[in-house]
Amino acid sequence: MSDSRRGRTRSETTRRAILEATRDELAANGYDKLSIDRIAAAAGAGKQTVYRWYPSKSALVAECVLDGYGFPLTNSVPDTGVIRRDLRDWLGTFADLLAHPQTAALIRASTAAAAESDDVAVRFYKHVTAAAEDALAERLRAAAPVDDTRAVAAAEALIGAMLYRLLVRQPATPQFLDSLTDTVLSGIQGTGGTVPTS
Amino acid sequence: MSDSRRGRTRSETTRRAILEATRDELAANGYDKLSIDRIAAAAGAGKQTVYRWYPSKSALVAECVLDGYGFPLTNSVPDTGVIRRDLRDWLGTFADLLAHPQTAALIRASTAAAAESDDVAVRFYKHVTAAAEDALAERLRAAAPVDDTRAVAAAEALIGAMLYRLLVRQPATPQFLDSLTDTVLSGIQGTGGTVPTS
Amino acid sequence: MSDSRRGRTRSETTRRAILEATRDELAANGYDKLSIDRIAAAAGAGKQTVYRWYPSKSALVAECVLDGYGFPLTNSVPDTGVIRRDLRDWLGTFADLLAHPQTAALIRASTAAAAESDDVAVRFYKHVTAAAEDALAERLRAAAPVDDTRAVAAAEALIGAMLYRLLVRQPATPQFLDSLTDTVLSGIQGTGGTVPTS
Amino acid sequence: MSDSRRGRTRSETTRRAILEATRDELAANGYDKLSIDRIAAAAGAGKQTVYRWYPSKSALVAECVLDGYGFPLTNSVPDTGVIRRDLRDWLGTFADLLAHPQTAALIRASTAAAAESDDVAVRFYKHVTAAAEDALAERLRAAAPVDDTRAVAAAEALIGAMLYRLLVRQPATPQFLDSLTDTVLSGIQGTGGTVPTS
């Protein structure tokens, strides 16, 4: 009983070079101008090797994003005990990421890839945004006695709003982040400053 | 002053056929598998005619979405006086649209197009989602004394959350819509059922 | 009743450029190192255009040879009244052609192409060698009262022997040409110098 | 004195399997569609093993043809004392070989290989056709007082004519073989039936 694998071992080095080349191409040209030829050339790899690792353009982009080659979406939400401050800080950190043009391009590429492929979309959800969602939801539940569905809805409202702004090229201004925080914590009737902290 | 132009007049019929063919292709194959050749053939038009009307793939998709050939996002929010019911109804209508596979595909295609092109993104925002945003924000302001920024943030949280769910292939269940409504109206501390109506 | 052909007319100029590039590549690299990519690039044409004219490598080579782009096999046999001299002259002319390295490469390429494709072989026969065969056979019949089959066999013995020598890289020396002439005219029993002329 | 080599001895069995696989591939697909990958797989060998034995495609084909794995060209000419009958019999045997589709394919493949590679051509000549040539020439000299050059020319006329017919896909009919025999024995002026036998 041996699971020994014959033949040359697949080069992890090459795999990483491919992902790095992909990240650079994505940042430079966007999703639909990606060229496997160019990526392979930039990575010093044969095209076949690229296809051996990733069967399609979307899978390549997915892996690129998943492996943290450009989507450093933090999935840890600060917890100082003051929910308003923590939430606002997390949004600010997220916004700072999106302000980097290269990161923004990468996330938009992920969006395009997810829009085109069910598979990529699910992987994107499960391995990238779900983690942030969970962290957010947990922090929210710690701050107020809401059920899980409600916490998730709030978390998705936050993430969704940020991605939407990115998509339509509207900058996430500090005022917008403030308002978003207030809305999620107090709803539209809350006054913003009077919400108790956890 | 006459703006009469010499030569044969451009056929509006053909233009509509092109947009319809584009809509069908988008729904069937998604954004990045669009083929101008196929669209022209399906519309019974020459390729040059397509390019005469729309100089690029993104322009074509933008026009397609903008002219209501595929993004029937309602921009009128019901106003029965009960904000919770109105908001929930609007979300339900939106969710019903997204439940249609063809419509979902079209919106995802628009998302991809917006992700790839600044121009399309801005036109998408200005002519499609901004209208819904405004309608939503106005209805929210009528229900509670919030400033404009806050109302806009709330509206974008709603739209963003819905588009995010669509993107990551998570169905917008009635419970989710309820929770989303509650969150935007009352924040995470609201009890949901006790929020006063406008 | 119109046989009007719609669309842009196919460029004869491009077609000739493709054939010329093919001829050059054949002479330089031989048949199986032909690259359609290189030919297209050298001709300043798109690959699709090459394939539009010629569906395969062998068809391309066939057309190249057929259109006289390198196979100037003379199909006119001199007729001075002296059959021995005429035959020997024709063989000498043929041998001179084969002595050109470029022409030799081209003919070897035709041989390879004919070996690989039935279609090319038949076209090669019908449009290239059959003409020479007929001319030779006719000249032979004018010189001696032989039936057609016999004349054709003699003609093919001549052509076959020359191509065979080319194939196996044996030079066609004057002595060889003399002997070949003698053999075909008198058989192995003839003395060579005593055969009457027509 | 020992020529023992260290390590595992190279398997003659494998070598033969490679040649047999090559022969089959040649017969099935022709020379330029040969694939070392396919040959190795069919022979149950690794690609490296193929390259260890034969450094190139042409060397492989040459060895295949030379070792009698596909070119069973008889190099013994019958000698009943009657040259016409002997020659005709030899041609008939040759023609029977060529009538076999698989054998014909193999010989055409050899032709293609020889056309493409000087090395293969010379080996093809020296080890395959030269033997037949010599046997033919010797038999001819035994039948008539011709010098060597003349006998060789006659032999090459016979072989060349047969290969030419094969190449251009013209069947070698009995009438053709008769005429070819007559031509070589008597030239175009001989009456065919009156040529004395040796």
Place this chain on the structure above:
DNA sequence: AGGTAATCGAGACGGTACGTCCAGTCTTTGT
């Protein structure tokens, strides 16, 4: 009525990229 000009379907053009296949080399494990 007869030019003149823009548009139409059609489709060829030079290019770029695709995804596959193969050549020839290299590396790993098994014998």
Place this chain on the structure above:
DNA sequence: ACAAAGACTGGACGTACCGTCTCGATTACCT
């Protein structure tokens, strides 16, 4: 040390589209 297995770079394959450029054939306006 050789063998099988198979990954590696590199490059050609034949196809599909891109966006541009002719074509002949319609329309429409403008003398």
